[in-house]
Amino acid sequence: MSRVLGIPPKRALPLKEASLFKEVLTMYEARQLKKGLKTADQILKKFPEHGETMCMKGLILTHMGRREEGIDLVKKGVRLDLTSHICWHVFGLIQKGEKNYEEALKSYIQALRFDKENLNILRDAAHLQTQLRLYDGLVETRHILLRLRPTVRQNWVSLAVAYHLSGNLLEAKKVLEQYERTLKNVPDYDTEHSETTMYHVRLLEELGEFTEALSLLDVSSKSRVIVDKTAIMEARARLLSKLKSDESEHAWRVLIDHNPDCTSYYHGYLASQGIDSDEASLAILRDISSQIPRANAPRRLALSFASGDRFKELAKPYLLSGFTKGIPSLFADIKLLYKDQAKLSQIQALLEEIRAENAPDSAAPSSSTFTSQPTTYLWILYFQAQHFSYLSQFRRALEILDEALKHTPTLPELYTCRARVLKRAGDLFGAARSVEEARLLDGQDRFLNTKSAKYRLRAGLVDEASALLGLFTKKDATSPGADLEDMQSLLYLIEEADAQNRSGKINLALKKYIAIQKVFDEVEDDQYDFHGYSMRKFTINIYLNLLAWEDRLRSHLAYVKAAISASRIFVAVHDDPSIAASLASSGQLTDAEKKAKKKAKKAAQKVQDDSKKGNSQQSSNEDKGLEPTAPKDDDVDGIKLLGCSDPLERAAKFLHPLTTLAPQNIEVWIAVYDVAIRRKKLLQAAKALKHACSIDVENPELHIRLVHVRRTASALPQEPPVPIGPLFKESLLELLPEEVSLETFNSQYLQRHPSSQQAILAAAKVSQMLQAPLQEVENTLFAALGPDAKLDLESSQAILSYLKSLGSQRAEEFRLTCDGKFDLSTVFKSPEEQALLVKQALSVVIGYPDEVEAEA
């Protein structure tokens, strides 16, 4: 931190103190915290109002773990000397440590006002501007840095990248060209120069200057510039294709020889020859296959192009080779072909054929000649079971699995497959039991462990799942769940949250959904270090990919699910705050939960004690960094969270990124509507419904909202002010014409969808909203079990729980009917029956049906 001339009087220090202050700065840089603190105190003894020293002391204290005290000092110091770049820089550092990037940037900009050419501050500001995606400001900052240090290579590249990010590709190109002219005597295969050159090629490609890109690529690869040979080949093939050059065919072919199992190379190769008929594609693939027999990709790709007898001819050896090799993922690979109904049927027939040919008793088994290996038959059965599970023929799939288990009872895949079949059929307890059998075969297989825990969560066995997960988590963690949360296991968080949500413990569910939100915040924060690192190391291309990926981060399914589920909970507690209150008072903790809570409390206490110990040891020189340690969680069960004063605002914030990242997801728009309409954001609400209508105007949940919005509008105490009022009215008319009464609208909807259980439920909910008598609502709902209705498990469950929520006398009747209709399913069993099933699911012992003790 350099000092500037023209020092204001209150900042000026006598010679001795001035040199002491310089020492403080050096000691801080060297993280000699203890010494620095002592020296700062020496200055402050004489000049207690010296802002810069106070800020430095505050900064050092923060590093030493005395955070609150430190930050107070920094704030006081800034107030004492508002024109010091040091004070603002320190303040910025503190804010950055708290991940408050907006405020940190403001402080840095202040600091730069008083020290325009401070390199450290400029660099930090650039990183903050990138993190905040303020690309125009970034270009400016990078410009200053380059002007100040034109000999530093990374300053050139950083400016080009800044232009690139701001969308100005032409300027980025100019900067790179200028930069390349300054280079002299670059050694061969210099990784930095290689990366920069590949970035230059990429830039030209994005600008559409394919010829220039190609010639740069060719010249550079010949003159030993580019290190990554595969990248050269790929870029070359791509550019030649874009130029429609005759050479592209050869370029792709070279790539295929380089890696014959990369499917996209084949697509490039076929496209480069202008081939659009399946016949021609197949001929080419056959040629390559005969030249590279070990390659799987061309044989698999051929299955996508082939049809009819040709398909059968190709599919049979493909399947058989998979069965012989014992490839467990073969079905996942083949399933993609099932979009074509004809291929599905052909595969089904082929399976019968292959199975018959490989059955153990097909040919008389003599001890000397075997036609096929027993494992081949086993993998055929495994595949066939998955096939019928895919077709929802659960009984058939289970029969095949029974046969397979009789053949070889030690293959875990058979049990996990059986579990999946049972789960799909609605027997969650049987599924949990089956996958636990698989886990017991191999206790050190973490995949099986996680699967078993997940299936227990699906069956609502939360504590029992935790017990399993604990076999693999850190032993000193407060709970298995806490460790998995630290490890950012989205799978665990979403499954546990959903399990709690289903069992009505929405406080615990919400807690986990928010934990998911935090994971994504952390991932977003994690990119910060790369703004500096990647420029320093010239890893430009992958860095640009990273930024693009971060920009779409929250389109991840776990985030989408968590945001929608959490917003539903927030809306529910907004509509009925008594839910939160009753959950808080019900003391719903089970024994295991109490135990976990006690343990968590103990662990938290220990953390606190440790930090106290740290405080008392003031002599410690240990650097604790600027990031605050996670505060003690005083809301382990999420009760406070559930009772928060701003549920709708939190929901809106959670959902917000999805309006741009998942705009095709109708559930997102419905959730946005639910929150917006309650926040009285009428136009936002109407817009959300319009989006939803454009996706699927007949969606059952949307149907409910269309009625809801009209009723909300007519119940408004007064007309909203101009221009909102008229605009809102107008968009309502677009959604639903005014001349139709809501009752008619609803009955028309029901008539259009007489067999959809979801539509029936939606219509019933609307009737209830329109104050139809309970009996009428019940009748509507029972139509969901009528002869024309298309039964689906989830909707039937939803109807049952809706009936219960209405206090309907006929809920039990509905449950019993469902229980009869859903073969294999256990979700409609009585609580007593389910309790028995739980017991069976948890008491899995591998052993004998009849108890005979051995003697030896």
Place this chain on the structure above:
Amino acid sequence: MSSATPNSRVSFASLSSNNLGTVRKLNSVLFPIKYSEKFYNDILNPDYEEFCKLVYYNDVPVGTICCRLETKGDQTHLYLMTMGILAPYRSRKLGSESLDLVLRAASSHHQPKIDKIYLHVQISNGDAKRFYERHGFQEVGIHEDYYKKIAPHDAWILEKAISAA
């Protein structure tokens, strides 16, 4: 394809508390009697590691072989407690390879040196007896009422001397 195709692959794995479930599962379908918890504790004894194995065929566990060491006076005997291969995988030399593995381990075992290996075969199981005889075992007697809960109750005692490698 014969059992000697390059595709077929036989391999062995040592036992641990983690794969004991697979041993239990195999025993439950291979043998008509239930083994005690003592049996399962014994086979995890690190001293027996060379003599207790899971047998894999194409990476699928299909059989087991389990022995324990016994001290009789100044002699050390290896007792073959169980050996079995799932039915669809028989007649592929898996049993022979497993037995050979144990016999080799026995002859290179020095502390203590192993003098002989022996086992019991139920007298109804002629196939098993012939299998062991092919591998150099000899019948040395009959243990009457060896099996208490399954019939026939008697068992042949077969043994083979181990010569140090």
